[in-house]
Amino acid sequence: xxxxxxxxxxxxxxxxxxxxxxxxxxxxxxxxxxxxxxxxxxxxxxxxxxxxxxxxxxxxxxxxxxxxxxxxxxxxxxxxxxxxxxxxxxxxxxxxxxxxxxxxxxxxxxxxxxxxxxxxxxxxxxxxxxxxxxxxxxxxxxxxxxxxxxxxxxxxxxxxxxxxxxxxxxxxxxxxxxxxxxxxxxxxxxxxxxxxxxxxxxxxxxxxxxxxxxxxxxxxxxxxxxxxxxxxxxxxxxxxxxxxxxxxxxxxxxxxxxxxxxxxxxxxxxxxxxxxxxxxxxxxx
Amino acid sequence: xxxxxxxxxxxxxxxxxxxxxxxxxxxxxxxxxxxxxxxxxxxxxxxxxxxxxxxxxxxxxxxxxxxxxxxxxxxxxxxxxxxxxxxxxxxxxxxxxxxxxxxxxxxxxxxxxxxxxxxxxxxxxxxxxxxxxxxxxxxxxxxxxxxxxxxxxxxxxxxxxxxxxxxxxxxxxxxxxxxxxxxxxxxxxxxxxxxxxxxxxxxxxxxxxxxxxxxxxxxxxxxxxxxxxxxxxxxxxxxxxxxxxxxxxxxxxxxxxxxxxxxxxxxxxxxxxxx
Numbered sequence: 001x002x003x004x005x006x007x008x009x010x011x012x013x014x015x016x017x018x019x020x021x022x023x024x025x026x027x028x029x030x031x032x033x034x035x036x037x038x039x040x041x042x043x044x045x046x047x048x049x050x051x052x053x054x055x056x057x058x059x060x061x062x063x064x065x066x067x068x069x070x071x072x073x074x075x076x077x078x079x080x081x082x083x084x085x086x087x088x089x090x091x092x093x094x095x096x097x098x099x100x101x102x103x104x105x106x107x108x109x110x111x112x113x114x115x116x117x118x119x120x121x122x123x124x125x126x127x128x129x130x131x132x133x134x135x136x137x138x139x140x141x142x143x144x145x146x147x148x149x150x151x152x153x154x155x156x157x158x159x160x161x162x163x164x165x166x167x168x169x170x171x172x173x174x175x176x177x178x179x180x181x182x183x184x185x186x187x188x189x190x191x192x193x194x195x196x197x198x199x200x201x202x203x204x205x206x207x208x209x210x211x212x213x214x215x216x217x218x219x220x221x222x223x224x225x226x227x228x229x230x231x232x233x234x235x236x237x238x239x240x241x242x243x244x245x246x247x248x249x250x251x252x253x254x255x256x257x258x259x260x261x262x263x264x265x266x267x268x269x270x271x272x273x274x275x276x277x278x279x280x281x282x283x284x285x
Numbered sequence: 286x287x288x289x290x291x292x293x294x295x296x297x298x299x300x301x302x303x304x305x306x307x308x309x310x311x312x313x314x315x316x317x318x319x320x321x322x323x324x325x326x327x328x329x330x331x332x333x334x335x336x337x338x339x340x341x342x343x344x345x346x347x348x349x350x351x352x353x354x355x356x357x358x359x360x361x362x363x364x365x366x367x368x369x370x371x372x373x374x375x376x377x378x379x380x381x382x383x384x385x386x387x388x389x390x391x392x393x394x395x396x397x398x399x400x401x402x403x404x405x406x407x408x409x410x411x412x413x414x415x416x417x418x419x420x421x422x423x424x425x426x427x428x429x430x431x432x433x434x435x436x437x438x439x440x441x442x443x444x445x446x447x448x449x450x451x452x453x454x455x456x457x458x459x460x461x462x463x464x465x466x467x468x469x470x471x472x473x474x475x476x477x478x479x480x481x482x483x484x485x486x487x488x489x490x491x492x493x494x495x496x497x498x499x500x501x502x503x504x505x506x507x508x509x510x511x512x513x514x515x516x517x518x519x520x521x522x523x524x525x526x527x528x529x530x531x532x533x534x535x536x537x538x539x540x541x542x543x544x545x546x547x548x549x550x551x552x553x554x555x556x557x558x559x560x
Binding site: 256 | 456547557
């Protein structure tokens with residue numbers, strides 16, 4: 001079942017001088033099982049949008065349909081707890097929310113809270129920790145003494161331990177080193193392959209290009225563009241129009257075209273691009 | 286003249302394992318040097334050691350000709366400024382103006398000179414319009430620019446950026462990188478930037494790569510990235526242009542080692558027209 005937003009608005013601090021319309025009349029549909037990127041400038045409504053998915057924020061008006069629930073203004077949805085289990089939300093800098101004495105306890109907290117027995121919760125926690133690349137030597141350590149990248153993995157393991165069907169990520173790799181970010185993205189890609197619906201807020205176009213299937217561009221509280229990745233990165237014109245730096249490969253294709261080379265719109269990897277160039281260089285010889 | 290000389294520097298957080306071990310490097314005065322490496326490679330530790338925020342276990346640090354020790358710690362701190370990663374953790378003043386003034390007050394600059402100094406450095410980071418705003422209401426990039434102005438007002442000779450752009454959005458990152466480039470162009474300031482941003486690295490003068498507390502490689506970006514095997518071995522990311530050249534080489538097109546995309550495209554056209 002797809003996720004649907006129907007005429008959803010969200011107003012912060014309504015009735016005060018700080019009233020701020022973060023989402024305005026949003027209509028959109030997110031395909032089940034897809035890896036969708038939500039992009040847009042700071043303040044465009046990306047984070048507000050995704051925080052509706054597990055009813056962390058309720059719409060000021062309109063309806064959000066997630067799985068078999070409806071989220072509407074004013075009332076907490078029925079079966080809220082199971083919604084929070086099914087839709088895992090990873091905040092920006094989630095490592096700030098670690099609180100337990102040990103890594104294992106922190107990760108097991110979620111499943112325990114949702115009714116798993118202690119043994120079951122620990123088992124789920126261990127599985128989730130392995131998935132994020134943390135072995136058993138981490139289990140009894142305090143989450144607070146870990147490095148930034150390790151803390152991030154513990155926080156994400158805490159969400160994965162609940163086995164969410166929908167995974168919502170708000171800039172999950174911000175502040176990580178390139179190697180750590182890559183590992184993290186590969187984890188999300190593998191969860192997506194296993195059938196999880198993944199929705200990721202990001203500023204990183206290389207990640208969008210490489211891992212995502214669909215893209216939603218937010219602007220001033222509304223989706224401005226929603227399309228598949230191939231269409232979005234066909235050439236750099238859409239990115240330029242949106243004032244986004246296109247991925248390096250797309251910039252390279254642009255630069256080659258400018259010099260008179262022919263490059264197919266469908267080329268999305270370095271190897272194919274190298275073959276295309278080589279063919280033309282050899283025909284000149 | 287060297288702005289920074291580090292000799293066999295060693296440090297341990299827990300007295301057991303060394304977070305930084307036998308690190309030796311020097312940084313040219315007036316240069317723009319980046320320090321790269323994974324999380325946990327010792328980059329930030331090195332930055333804290335050369336500013337005396339952490340105390341070394343052994344080795345020698347010379348800043349601007351002065352050896353770092355207890356006696357001249359404060360003299361060295363005057364000469365080195367540091368901009369940290371999290372823009373929210375470095376504000377003291379209730380307005381941008383107060384925040385820039387804070388360091389000046391600490392150094393007993395007379396009140397009548399302060400306004401000029403504040404205006405001068407707010408202008409340098411293009412924040413003049415925001416002098417009376419609350420820092421908390423600014424964007425991440427603006428906050429970092431205020432932090433930079435506050436540090437510049439202290440007239441340091443060396444400015445260290447410790448992942449100062451990594452928590453910012455693309456617009457904020459661009460703002461800060463532009464400020465850094467302009468500072469490098471217009472002043473004799475020595476700039477040291479700890480970064481993961483490969484685009485920033487290839488446009489700096491020098492780069493030092495750390496791995497597991499040791500210096501793994503150093504040189505100009507061109508020199509460092511030319512050794513692609515070694516770069517891979519220490520698990521650093523290769524710039525796009527070099528990955529593209531490797532793919533082209535597999536197709537029988539062997540170009541020089543260009544680290545920028547513009548350079549690569551030019552090189553390719555030259556190669557193509559010679560055939």
